[in-house]
Amino acid sequence: MQPSGPGQSGVILMIKVENLSKAFGPKVAVDRVSFTVERGEVLGFLGPNGAGKSTTMRMITGFIPPSEGRVTVGGFDMVTDPIPAKRLIGYLPENAPAYADMTVEGFLGFVAELRGLHGDAKKKAIQRVVEMCFLESVRYQSVDTLSKGYRHRTCFAQSILHDPDVLVLDEPTDGLDPNQKHEIRNLIRRMGERKAIIFSTHILEEVEAVCSRAIIIDRGQIVANGTPEQLKQKSDVAGAVLLVVRGVAGAQLIERLGGVANARRAAIVKEEPGKVWARVYPKSQNQNGDLARGVLAAASTWQVEELHTEEGRLDEVFRSITLPETTKEDKK
Amino acid sequence: MNSISNIRAITKRELSAYFSSPVAYVFIVIFLFLMGLFTFMAGGFFERGQATLEDSFFMWHPWLYLFLVPAVGMRLWAEERRVGTLELLLTLPITAWQAIVGKFLASWIFLFLALFLTFPVVITVNYLGSPDNTAIFAGYVGSFLMAGAYLAISCMTSAMTRNQVVSFILSAVACLLLVLCGYPPVTNLLIRTDWAWLLNTVTAFSFMSHFEYFTKGVLDSRDVIYFLSVIGFSLFTTGVIIRSHRAG
Numbered sequence: 167m168q169p170s171g172p173g174q175s176g177v178i179l180m181i182k183v184e185n186l187s188k189a190f191g192p193k194v195a196v197d198r199v200s201f202t203v204e205r206g207e208v209l210g211f212l213g214p215n216g217a218g219k220s221t222t223m224r225m226i227t228g229f230i231p232p233s234e235g236r237v238t239v240g241g242f243d244m245v246t247d248p249i250p251a252k253r254l255i256g257y258l259p260e261n262a263p264a265y266a267d268m269t270v271e272g273f274l275g276f277v278a279e280l281r282g283l284h285g286d287a288k289k290k291a292i293q294r295v296v297e298m299c300f301l302e303s304v305r306y307q308s309v310d311t312l313s314k315g316y317r318h319r320t321c322f323a324q325s326i327l328h329d330p331d332v333l334v335l336d337e338p339t340d341g342l343d344p345n346q347k348h349e350i351r352n353l354i355r356r357m358g359e360r361k362a363i364i365f366s367t368h369i370l371e372e373v374e375a376v377c378s379r380a381i382i383i384d385r386g387q388i389v390a391n392g393t394p395e396q397l398k399q400k401s402d403v404a405g406a407v408l409l410v411v412r413g414v415a416g417a418q419l420i421e422r423l424g425g426v427a428n429a430r431r432a433a434i435v436k437e438e439p440g441k442v443w444a445r446v447y448p449k450s451q452n453q454n455g456d457l458a459r460g461v462l463a464a465a466s467t468w469q470v471e472e473l474h475t476e477e478g479r480l481d482e483v484f485r486s487i488t489l490p491e492t493t494k495e496d497k498k
Numbered sequence: 499m500n501s502i503s504n505i506r507a508i509t510k511r512e513l514s515a516y517f518s519s520p521v522a523y524v525f526i527v528i529f530l531f532l533m534g535l536f537t538f539m540a541g542g543f544f545e546r547g548q549a550t551l552e553d554s555f556f557m558w559h560p561w562l563y564l565f566l567v568p569a570v571g572m573r574l575w576a577e578e579r580r581v582g583t584l585e586l587l588l589t590l591p592i593t594a595w596q597a598i599v600g601k602f603l604a605s606w607i608f609l610f611l612a613l614f615l616t617f618p619v620v621i622t623v624n625y626l627g628s629p630d631n632t633a634i635f636a637g638y639v640g641s642f643l644m645a646g647a648y649l650a651i652s653c654m655t656s657a658m659t660r661n662q663v664v665s666f667i668l669s670a671v672a673c674l675l676l677v678l679c680g681y682p683p684v685t686n687l688l689i690r691t692d693w694a695w696l697l698n699t700v701t702a703f704s705f706m707s708h709f710e711y712f713t714k715g716v717l718d719s720r721d722v723i724y725f726l727s728v729i730g731f732s733l734f735t736t737g738v739i740i741r742s743h744r745a746g
């Protein structure tokens with residue numbers, strides 16, 4: 167009763183979420199969310215606290231049934247056919263729960279048995295994840311004596327024990343130190359090559375480092391869906407040129423830069439005696455460095471210290487999308 | 499086949515959870531201490547001068563189980579919900595009833611062990627006289643079944659809350675009601691009302707009245723079915739409660 171190993175099954179579309187909604191009483195936690203995840207994709211799930219990330223993941227893994235909509239995992243409906251669907255999934259819940267009274271070895275053994283691994287297969291699987299998650303030194307220690315990082319990795323180890331086709335990770339790097347975060351990210355990226363992975367986080371650099379695609383969810387609804395690069399394009403500063411000049415007055419600088427072809431407007435970012443930081447925003451999408459060349463030509467007589475085209479910042483996109491409407495207007 | 503191996507894995511884990519903490523040892527020591535105390539002191543085992551366990555030993559079981567069994571069952575689900583492992587357990591490829599049965603069996607086996615360790619009482623009565631050992635055996639069967647019924651009710655209340663103390667109190671009260679239905683002071687009160695049907699209905703629900711037959715050496719299928727149906731009903735309700743929590 168093993169889940170089909172990676173590459174063996176021809177299914178590419180691993181997770182399909184259609185019009186998924188969840189209401190707790192009158193409060194709508196998730197509101198008509200739809201997306202798909204294919205094998206080989208790492209989907210980052212972003213959103214402020216309480217946006218509905220964990221609720222969505224709990225519905226995908228079959229812990230709570232949806233109020234409306236459908237989840238299919240590897241072609242199996244999670245509500246009508248939960249057992250084969252759950253076999254395909256490895257799940258790391260939020261806060262990485264584990265049975266405190268068991269040893270790491272005992273805990274992994276228990277999960278392995280419920281995953282249908284026995285005897286030699288069980289031993290091999292445990293050995294593999296213990297090595298992958300660096301748990302050798304605490305293998306026979308009881309879970310409640312572990313530090314947070316080790317407990318987290320123990321629960322992570324549990325999720326990849328059966329080498330699942332689908333991985334659902336709820337804040338997998340939460341509470342880890344920078345080295346451990348790096349390890350886990352590398353692990354996720356490596357596994358993402360042959361699995362379908364969804365993970366939630368609110369660390370934006372993580373999304374850029376690991377994800378092939380990201381979804382931003384806010385108040386239960388999907389507000390953005392694309393590759394990290396596409397999302398960054400939505401940023402106000404995407405394609406803008408940042409210029410650092412010495413020995414020119416700010417007003418004069420702005421006047422000249424505002425006249426550059428392709429420039430929508432120019433603004434001073436920061437001004438120090440004898441040194442000015444200015445940003446030139448593009449009219450439309452800045453292509454092939456037209457704007458940068460224009461700015462360079464305009465600045466040819468100045469003492470330019472630095473000039474580069476900005477990529478756009480994910481945190482800015484995230485903030486502008488997920489801030490409540492009222493605060494957005496206040497800022498204007 | 500698969501479901502049996504899943505139930506076995508859960509039962510094994512729950513049993514080892516009892517023994518990897520002091521809970522199991524404290525419970526067994528107190529259980530045996532109280533059993534001995536009540537049998538030999540309050541029950542007047544020696545003073546009676548009878549080679550029987552009915553009035554000195556078994557009569558205390560419904561009362562002792564009242565607070566000892568909820569102590570065993572209270573953590574079964576409440577703890578899982580408090581720590582969050584419930585999410586882990588129910589997203590594994592097992593059904594909820596496999597988890598419910600696995601957990602129940604583990605606690606029932608544990609209670610069986612505690613009950614088994616009262617065997618010195620049986621040896622004592624056999625040494626001192628020649629008792630009806632089939633009646634004693636029937637008493638043990640009844641006691642074990644009754645413990646299962648108490649335990650299933652504790653299971654149910656444990657699923658209702660994430661607080662073990664609340665779970666303990668709820669199940670102790672629920673079991674108390676089921677015991678009192680057959681307690682003579684209560685039934686005497688009902689006899690005076692002249693409504694035979696009320697008396698019969700109430701006593702039919704009691705642990706006491708059904709357990710009494712076992713201690714007298716009567717293994718009646720009706721009493722066995724009574725305890726098994728209490729277990730079945732409570733475990734079914736446990737499943738309903740767990741499902742309703744997940745539905746929000």
